[in-house]
Amino acid sequence: MILEKRINAFVELGKFLSQFSQDKIEKKEHVMLNDLFFDAVKLQINRAQEFNSWFTKENVLYGIESWTKLLNLETLTNWTSSYNLTNDNPKTIAVIMAGNIPLVGFHDFLSVLISGHAIRIKQSSNDKHLLPLLAKYLEYVEPEFKGSIDFTEGKLTDFDATIATGSNNTARYFEYYFGNKPHIIRNNRNSVAVITESDSLEELKGIGEDIFRYFGLGCRSISKLYVPKGYNFDPFFNAIFEYKDIINYKKYENNYDYNKAVYLMSEFDILENGFFMIKEDNSYSSPIATAFYEYYDDLASLQLKLEADKDQIQCVVSNTIENAVKFGETQQPSLTDYADGVDTLQFLSALV
Template sequence: MTLDARIDAFSKLGFSLQNYIDSPDSSSNFSQKLTNVLRNAELQNAWFTQDQIHSALEDWSKTLTQDQLSKWLQPYTLGDYTKQRVAVVMAGNIPLVGFHDFLSVLITGHHFIGKLSSNDSLLVPFLAEELIAIEPEFKSKIEFTKEKLPEFDAVIATGSNNTARYFEYYFKDKPHIIRKNRNSAAILDGTESKEDLEALGHDVFKYFGLGCRNVSKLFVPETYDFDNFFKAMFGYKDLINHHKYANNYDYNKAVYLMSSVKLLDNGFLLLKEDEKFSSPIGVLFYETYTDEMQLKARLLEEQQNIQCIVGQRSLSAVDFGQAQHPGLADYADGVDTIKFLIENN
């Protein structure tokens, strides 16, 4: 199968997703099957609400186009390397979080072996079935397992810091990418518009804050007034009606109050001053800074823990509202997956 054929197949999959987003109640076979998969995915994992899954599908429908796929791959020399069996140990924190690795392995011509997370074992396999229906040659290139990995040549594994230590040991003799816990931060200076802060709410709350690209930490000036921030967050108040989110919010609030921790609280989000980056669900950490040089040094110190930085400043790489809309070349942990796949063989 040529690269052009692979790009064409994935772009057709993107077109099918776009049709579903535009007309989810369509009587087409694809729409009916996908609707059932989405219902079962939510039953399997209550964090995967229909709205959240639809949001992930919409993002991919806009990304899987011939133009974007071709521009993404243009800098690389593809084809003159041994095709290998690449195992991908998938996370399950947000819907379709493993799809970029699935795409990367197959678009480079390798054989994909997916080790599914129990929290997200339906969505990627369904899209794989549809991809095979579009281009049957993919059938021999795709396999999934919930058990021990079969024989493989290289591996991409995503997990917590604890599981990463296990991965490092278990996969030490194979070419590998091992991803650990990372979180994202936002830099505010008090000049942000209402629209900026409302967009920041998307970075904080999309997928209930469970993704590594979700903002879990704010950096604000010492004299920052959170009043406008809380007003901008009001549009996300209905999150508290989700039982799992509400349980986490209530639990964390009770723990902090019993420990006499100072909090800012708007009824569905707790703000806690804390130097750490990884905040619990329903909580957003913040830290103050005095000048840009101090902040730059702080970010450099924590660069291994940061996935992306949102804000207007020169220190920020992502615009407000765009943290959970990465481009194809916005690689997790800054590790170029395509380069790894074409060089480690």
């Protein structure tokens, strides 16, 4: 199948997904295959929280909206134009997906198919209902995709390369199991925010979005704050106060109560506001309802530290650090914001 056909199929998927937004779910005219798929996808969105209690309808729709913005002709054409994706010798790529946030494996799904390869998918049990529907939609839009998309719950076999995402522990298993074939293996990463005294209230409100979207479960969710020595945290707590209603979500509240009790019994010093806690800690990975923080002496030294620890960091949010993500935009990656900084399309296009 030529690249143009592959792109056009995903453009049609983008048009289909544009009917599902946080503002409203509305069936539109002139969208391909609506009679077959609209009600089925709507049902999966409404039922997502039954299968995974972290997958609220709002967050599922946010994830869909994020992909709707990217699945258009201009964006997909610009993205693929830098690679040779003619692909006269397609391979079968085994993809092991995480399940921490809705559609977290979609970028790998898109990358494999847009590059002309076949995909064999092992989904996480936490996120396994929506993607197969979208895959089926693609097969109806472009029948040449049939036979190129396979979902399995068993042992992965008969593949030429692997893309696997998991924890630090599972990554070691992946290295052992898939190490004899071309592979991309991803493990735990976290995101950090660098705060200065000059950051405005509106900018700090953006950090609130970066912390609380998906309940902080994404690798692009901020789990660590760097602040100048002597920093007064009042502006930070004032900025995130608009997210106070998150405590009304029972599972989040349970995590907040549990982690707070652990900290208090351990006599750790924490600052908290009734729905979120911060604790001074050198680690990057913090529990739900918590961010760790660390003081810095100067931005130049901090930037060197972040560069040295780049294998543990997904993205840096800052107004002052070079090449950082802007406040409030961690959950809006572009197609070239590759997980772990590894160019997935380059990997796929180089397979021979």
